[in-house]
Amino acid sequence: MTIATRPIAVAPRSLFAFPRWLEGFPITPALILLLIAFVAVFADVLAPYDPQIGSLRLRYRPPAWQDGGSMAHLLGTDHVGRDVLSRLIFGARVSMVVGLTAVLFAGAVGTILGIVSGYLGGWVDQVIMRVSDAWLALPALTFAIFLAAIVGPSELNIIIILGLVYWTRYARVIRGEVLSLKQREFVRLAIVAGCPKRVIMWRHILPNVLNSAVVLGTLMLGVVIVTEAALSFLGVGVPPPKPAWGLMMADGKQGLMVGHWWLSVLPGICIMLMVLSANLLGDWLRVKLDPQLRQL
Amino acid sequence: MSKELLLSLENLSAHYVSQQGERVVRAVDGVTLGLGAGETLGIVGESGSGKSTLALTILRLLPPAARIVSGRMMFEGENLLDKSDTEMRRVRGKRIAMILQDPMASLNPLFSIGNQVGEPIRVHEGASRGSAWERAVGLLKSVRIASPETRVTQFPHEMSGGMRQRIVGAIGISCEPRLLIADEPTTSLDLTIQAQYLNLLRDLQREHGLALIFITHNLGIVAKMCDQLAVMYAGRVVEQGPVSRIFTAPAHPYTKALLGSIPRMTDNREQLTAIEGQPPDLASLPPGCAFAPRCPAAFDRCHAEEPPEFALGEGRTARCWLVAPDTGTAANTRTEANGPTIGSGVT
Amino acid sequence: MKQYIIRRAGYSLLSLFLLSLTIFLFVRVTGDPASLLVEPGASQDDIDNLRHQFGLDQPLWVQFWLFLRSFLTGDLGHSFYYRTPVLDLYFERLPNSLLLASVAMVLSLVIGIPSGVLAAVRVGGFWDNAGKVFTLLGLSLPSFFIGLVLILFFTVYLGWLPSSGSGTAAHVVMPAFTLGWYFAAAHMRLTRSSMLEVLGSEYVKLARLKGLPEALVIGKHAFKNALIPVITLAGINLVVMINVAVVVETVFAWPGIGRLLYEGITFRDFPIVQTVVVLGGSMIILVNLFVDILYAMIDPRIRLES
Numbered sequence: 001m002t003i004a005t006r007p008i009a010v011a012p013r014s015l016f017a018f019p020r021w022l023e024g025f026p027i028t029p030a031l032i033l034l035l036i037a038f039v040a041v042f043a044d045v046l047a048p049y050d051p052q053i054g055s056l057r058l059r060y061r062p063p064a065w066q067d068g069g070s071m072a073h074l075l076g077t078d079h080v081g082r083d084v085l086s087r088l089i090f091g092a093r094v095s096m097v098v099g100l101t102a103v104l105f106a107g108a109v110g111t112i113l114g115i116v117s118g119y120l121g122g123w124v125d126q127v128i129m130r131v132s133d134a135w136l137a138l139p140a141l142t143f144a145i146f147l148a149a150i151v152g153p154s155e156l157n158i159i160i161i162l163g164l165v166y167w168t169r170y171a172r173v174i175r176g177e178v179l180s181l182k183q184r185e186f187v188r189l190a191i192v193a194g195c196p197k198r199v200i201m202w203r204h205i206l207p208n209v210l211n212s213a214v215v216l217g218t219l220m221l222g223v224v225i226v227t228e229a230a231l232s233f234l235g236v237g238v239p240p241p242k243p244a245w246g247l248m249m250a251d252g253k254q255g256l257m258v259g260h261w262w263l264s265v266l267p268g269i270c271i272m273l274m275v276l277s278a279n280l281l282g283d284w285l286r287v288k289l290d291p292q293l294r295q296l
Numbered sequence: 297m298s299k300e301l302l303l304s305l306e307n308l309s310a311h312y313v314s315q316q317g318e319r320v321v322r323a324v325d326g327v328t329l330g331l332g333a334g335e336t337l338g339i340v341g342e343s344g345s346g347k348s349t350l351a352l353t354i355l356r357l358l359p360p361a362a363r364i365v366s367g368r369m370m371f372e373g374e375n376l377l378d379k380s381d382t383e384m385r386r387v388r389g390k391r392i393a394m395i396l397q398d399p400m401a402s403l404n405p406l407f408s409i410g411n412q413v414g415e416p417i418r419v420h421e422g423a424s425r426g427s428a429w430e431r432a433v434g435l436l437k438s439v440r441i442a443s444p445e446t447r448v449t450q451f452p453h454e455m456s457g458g459m460r461q462r463i464v465g466a467i468g469i470s471c472e473p474r475l476l477i478a479d480e481p482t483t484s485l486d487l488t489i490q491a492q493y494l495n496l497l498r499d500l501q502r503e504h505g506l507a508l509i510f511i512t513h514n515l516g517i518v519a520k521m522c523d524q525l526a527v528m529y530a531g532r533v534v535e536q537g538p539v540s541r542i543f544t545a546p547a548h549p550y551t552k553a554l555l556g557s558i559p560r561m562t563d564n565r566e567q568l569t570a571i572e573g574q575p576p577d578l579a580s581l582p583p584g585c586a587f588a589p590r591c592p593a594a595f596d597r598c599h600a601e602e603p604p605e606f607a608l609g610e611g612r613t614a615r616c617w618l619v620a621p622d623t624g625t626a627a628n629t630r631t632e633a634n635g636p637t638i639g640s641g642v643t
Numbered sequence: 644m645k646q647y648i649i650r651r652a653g654y655s656l657l658s659l660f661l662l663s664l665t666i667f668l669f670v671r672v673t674g675d676p677a678s679l680l681v682e683p684g685a686s687q688d689d690i691d692n693l694r695h696q697f698g699l700d701q702p703l704w705v706q707f708w709l710f711l712r713s714f715l716t717g718d719l720g721h722s723f724y725y726r727t728p729v730l731d732l733y734f735e736r737l738p739n740s741l742l743l744a745s746v747a748m749v750l751s752l753v754i755g756i757p758s759g760v761l762a763a764v765r766v767g768g769f770w771d772n773a774g775k776v777f778t779l780l781g782l783s784l785p786s787f788f789i790g791l792v793l794i795l796f797f798t799v800y801l802g803w804l805p806s807s808g809s810g811t812a813a814h815v816v817m818p819a820f821t822l823g824w825y826f827a828a829a830h831m832r833l834t835r836s837s838m839l840e841v842l843g844s845e846y847v848k849l850a851r852l853k854g855l856p857e858a859l860v861i862g863k864h865a866f867k868n869a870l871i872p873v874i875t876l877a878g879i880n881l882v883v884m885i886n887v888a889v890v891v892e893t894v895f896a897w898p899g900i901g902r903l904l905y906e907g908i909t910f911r912d913f914p915i916v917q918t919v920v921v922l923g924g925s926m927i928i929l930v931n932l933f934v935d936i937l938y939a940m941i942d943p944r945i946r947l948e949s
Contacts (some may be wrong), residue, residue: 134661137931138887138924139887142904146920149908150669150679226785231891233787236908246946253894257806261795268788357851389854396852416853463814467853532941 026284029277032047036274037144039089040096047086048074054081063262066205076262078248079255084262087243088270095274097145098159099225103217105163106224110170110212115201119177129175148236155238158231162224170216177209211289218282222275229271233251235262245271256276300508301355301370303475308367310353321578323349323362323530328605328613333474336508337502338513338539340554344575346531347451347511350602351467351477356384372474390420393468397480399460403452409436410448416470423544435466438503440496458489462496466603469500477509478503479621482517496520514611515554519543530576530586537612547614549591586616592619647939655932662924667919669708671703679913680720714921720914724906729918735899737885739809740899742890744884746815747823752877754827756870759834763842763869764861774831781828790821790894807896818895822888826880833876838869875934882930886923 039046058081062069069076075084115130135143146163149191181187181204231237232246240247245267252263304591305327310562312321324346331337339347352358354369355374369376371392376384381524398401403412413435414428423431429448436444439462452460461481469475479495498521501508510521518525518539526536527550546552553571572588576582582589588598597617605613606620651937670679680693690935710931719729762774797817804813842865843846850864851857885900892901907915 001692007935125815131661131665134658134665134924134928137658137662137927138920139883139927140918141889142886142923145889145904145908146666147669149911149913149916170773222783226783229785230787233785233890234893234905234908236925248788249791250918253791256791257799259799261799264788264791265795268791268914271785271788272783275785277781280781318870355852357848385854385856387854394852396845396849398845402849404846404864404868405848407864411860415850419853419855419859444940464849467849 004086019249024284026277026280029280032273033281036277037096038090038268041091043089043093049083049086051082051087051090054078054083055178056081056217061262061296063266067282076260078263079260084158084248084266086113088245088267091243091248091267092270092274094145094155094238094242095225095228098155098162098228098238099221099274101159102166102224102228103197103221105159106166107170107213107217109163110167111174111206111209113167114171114174115178115205115209117206117289118175118196119182119201125175125247128171135165136172136248138170140223141230144227144231144233145236148231152241153236153284154240158238165227166220166224167211168215169220173216174209175244177212178205181205183284185224213288215282215289218278218285222278222282225271225275225278228241300332300373301330302333302335302372303329304368305329305354306368306370308350308353308364308369310358310362310588312362314361320581322531322581323578324353327528327531327533329526329533329536331475331507331509333499333507335524336510337524337526338510338512338518339528340512340518341525341528342389342513342575344578345528345529346578349531350528351394351479351509351511353393354389354477357388365467385394387492388614389416389473390471391464392475392477393462393471393473393474394462394477395468395481397463398484399457400452400484401495402464403460408449408451411600413448413463413466413470416467420471423434431470432466435470436463436501438469438577439463441468460491460494461485461489463502465493465497467505469506472504473506475507476632477511478520479511480513481510482514482590483512484618491557497521526553531578531613534584534587534616535612535614537610541610541612546620547608547612548587548616549593549618550587552607553592572580585615648936651932651935651939653847655928659925659927663711663714663921664707665673665709666921671706709731718805719918719921722907722912722915724910724915726913732903732915733918733922736898738902739897740885740888740892740901743822743888743897743899744813744881746819747884747888748877748881749824750819750823751830751880752873754823754836755830756873759831760838760861761872762831762835762867763838765774765831766839771835773836774810778828778832781825781831784824785819785890786825787894789889790817790891793817793821794894796908809897814895814897818891818897821894822884822891826884829880830873830877834869834873837872838865841869844868875938878934879927879930882926883949886927 035200054077057078058073058077061073061077061081061213062075063076064071066076073083073085077083078087081089113128113132117125137148143165144161146166148157151157151161187200187204190204229244229246229249232244235247235249235250237246238244248267249264252260252265252267256264308324309322311321311322312317327346327350329337339350341347349358349362353364354371354376354562356364356379358364365378367377371387376387379387391541403409410429410432413432414423414425417423417428417431418425419641433444433448436447436449441459441462442449447459452463455463461484465481468478472510480491481497484556487494494517497508500506508521510517512518522539524537525539525542526533527542527548528534529550535542535551540552543555546555550571555569571590576589580597584599584601585591585594585603586598588594595617601616603620607617608619609612626638650801681707717730717735721727722729722732725732725826758770758774758777761770763771765771794806794817797804804817805811806817808814842861850860855864887901888897888899889901889904891897892899893905896902899922904919906912907919
């Protein structure tokens with residue numbers, strides 16, 4: 001005889017019964033990012049006009065849905081008559097290229113140094129950690145501005161600068177992971193088997209920290225893009241006339257006071273969409289790949 | 297015939313339900329217990345047996361994921377389950393109080409002792425700060441803390457572990473409750489202090505006419521402090537009754553094993569008997585008796601059907617097929633015991 | 644206790660050293676630091692003088708020593724544009740940045756703390772979800788975007804607030820809000836997690852067991868404890884705010900050190916840039932040191948474990 005239990009209501013199953021591992025996948029952000037990537041790759045074909053050539057006759061045309069706008073320039077023109085839509089499209093390329101490359105660069109450097117620092121320990125660890133602490137004391141933007149002022153802005157320089165500024169974030173996290181990995185059985189076995197340190201780090205440690213590195217990468221992507229935009233805004237980012245979203249917003253400031261809002265607002269929306277999507281994707285990845293990383 | 301019970305739990309069940317409603321953890325299952333005024337009941341079990349959850353259930357302080365699904369909790373003649381949140385709040389601390397296990401964690405590091413001891417008095421009796429403070433000093437004295445006037449202004453980190461646990465005790469009795477529930481109060485204390493603390497609790501009980509529920513895994517404490525004993529396993533009460541009777545002649549195999557695993561000076565056994573296996577996962581219990589997988593005396597019926605509680609006479613019950621009347625190992629007299637017993641396994 | 648302070652201070656000193664070394668090396672890594680350190684349009688004589696003054700023809704460690712010495716004696720160079728010592732310019736503008744950061748900090752706490760508490764107390768409820776959205780937006784919206792949109796609404800469309808300069812309370816509203824937005828999200832997040840942790844603690848459980856009304860449990864017992872890490876972070880963030888305000892100060896033409904930095908890069912006035920960066924980093928290192936020591940004085944547990 002069992003004791004009767006009041007029936008407990010079971011929550012209805014979701015309409016979209018995804019396979020377990022795909023559960024909660026942020027479709028919209030992923031689509032947005034794919035769209036931006038697509039636009040970046042096919043910018044030459046997609047953009048209706050040359051982003052760097054403008055006609056002064058056509059300056060400050062508002063977007064098509066406002067008075068004075070036309071379908072010829074869907075999103076209006078800027079202060080020297082360049083088509084905003086085309087500049088936004090090419091700007092996507094800049095953001096994507098700079099963002100992804102910088103994140104990969106910072107990630108590579110940071111992961112390697114994190115592994116080396118965490119695994120080897122000793123003075124190597126001390127040096128790397130102290131340097132990264134000192135560099136972390138400087139806010140990323142300030143540091144980036146400093147470096148840009150020294151070497152002068154160019155697309156390549158910006159990527160290197162961002163990499164230099166952000167590797168420290170990776171190194172700390174990866175190092176922490178490596179420290180706990182060192183205690184695990186399979187690493188100890190490899191050591192006992194006489195595996196040289198280099199091999200252990202490459203074959204055993206590295207694959208296991210890749211998860212964290214990837215998650216960190218998606219989270220950093222948003223941050224890097226905002227920083228790049230800030231640098232462009234301040235005039236030390238990717239140099240004109242190449243269209244960068246931040247730069248467009250800086251240009252737009254003059255027109256803002258007389259109501260030419262689209263120059264400042266539209267690129268900002270693009271930045272926001274890209275960063276939001278990257279962050280949401282990163283959050284989802286973080287939960288999926290490694291619950292331990294929830295504290296990130 | 298039966299004296300008026302202070303606390304009577306009847307077929308009480310509390311289950312944790314997971315978000316999707318798939319996993320149900322039967323943390324407290326069909327518990328029937330009774331306690332008279334001024335009596336001491338010991339609740340014994342391994343970790344995960346549901347004893348702490350039972351205490352929180354009585355006070356209706358279960359986390360949101362848990363639900364009381366059946367049963368009654370009668371306290372001083374009222375069903376606690378019928379009370380509103382506000383009414384229940386007035387019961388807590390004032391009529392039923394509880395002491396937690398870790399005294400360092402139980403005390404808020406940022407507030408003075410006097411503040412924390414006087415707090416229930418201010419809240420429940422509307423006392424002023426001044427009078428609550430004085431009462432706090434008095435309470436510290438009654439739990440035998442030296443120089444209470446100085447202590448009352450100090451902060452928790454300035455006290456030793458034993459002192460903190462006494463302070464927690466003082467908080468417990470501050471509003472003169474009828475029932476005090478102590479959840480493993482001595483587990484985090486040094487051995488040398490444990491005995492002192494237990495004596496203190498017993499004295500307080502006598503002075504204030506408190507009923508005491510002692511939750512512990514230590515049978516030695518039960519032997520010293522308790523009149524009645526309830527043994528819990530996997531959320532169910534598997535055996536209960538007067539302490540002395542159970543100790544002399546345990547009925548349930550689990551109780552036997554627990555008692556057998558205590559080393560005694562008079563033992564001349566070669567080995568300690570440990571209980572094989574692990575406590576079960578409360579979300580996926582096997583069919584039949586929950587203890588069957590680990591039970592040395594289990595037979596077929598045990599694995600198939602859950603045994604109900606059988607009355608054994610002299611106020612004892614046991615939830616085991618071995619003592620079922622048709623198995624012929626126990627007397628069949630029904631006594632008053634602790635209120636109506638659940639079914640008697642009539643075949 | 645003393646041991647801890649000494650060790651901690653030594654650590655900060657090392658960080659300061661490494662910071663200045665980094666800055667020093669980066670300047671010299673470009674090959675010809677003279678091009679940075681000299682005014683545009685200077686004569687060859689001037690350039691040679693400069694080389695000598697900075698010891699650019701000397702070995703690296705001598706140069707570093709000169710570099711350090713000049714900083715320690717307060718000589719951080721002269722601005723080309725303003726023709727005054729940069730340090731003077733810095734301290735002239737610092738109060739403005741401090742004012743902006745303070746207002747922004749107050750705003751971020753006023754918005755962040757209550758919403759964090761609400762989010763934690765009703766986990767999964769409306770406030771929690773709204774808070775999650777807010778956090779996400781705070782992290783994703785660049786500050787200059789917020790600033791420009793605010794100007795669009797409040798200056799251009801509504802004409803309520805001025806878009807540049809300083810001087811009146813009206814001037815500070817939009818910049819402070821823009822600067823504080825990101826930090827409001829950060830503070831909200833921390834308050835929420837700190838509050839959640841405290842709500843799960845034993846003393847909160849005991850407070851409920853005492854039969855205290857929920858408002859007292861949360862307001863008295865939980866809140867004060869949860870606030871500790873938030874205040875710590877806020878203290879450090881104040882200094883961080885001053886340093887990252889460069890974008891906000893540029894958008895709103897606020898005369899603080901952020902704007903000074905902007906001028907430095909726009910006018911290619913390197914001494915300004917170097918000074919702002921060095922002082923900014925040093926400020927942050929020192930604030931961290933100060934907060935850690937303060938903490939150790941209050942909480943005896945920290946001293947023991949380090």
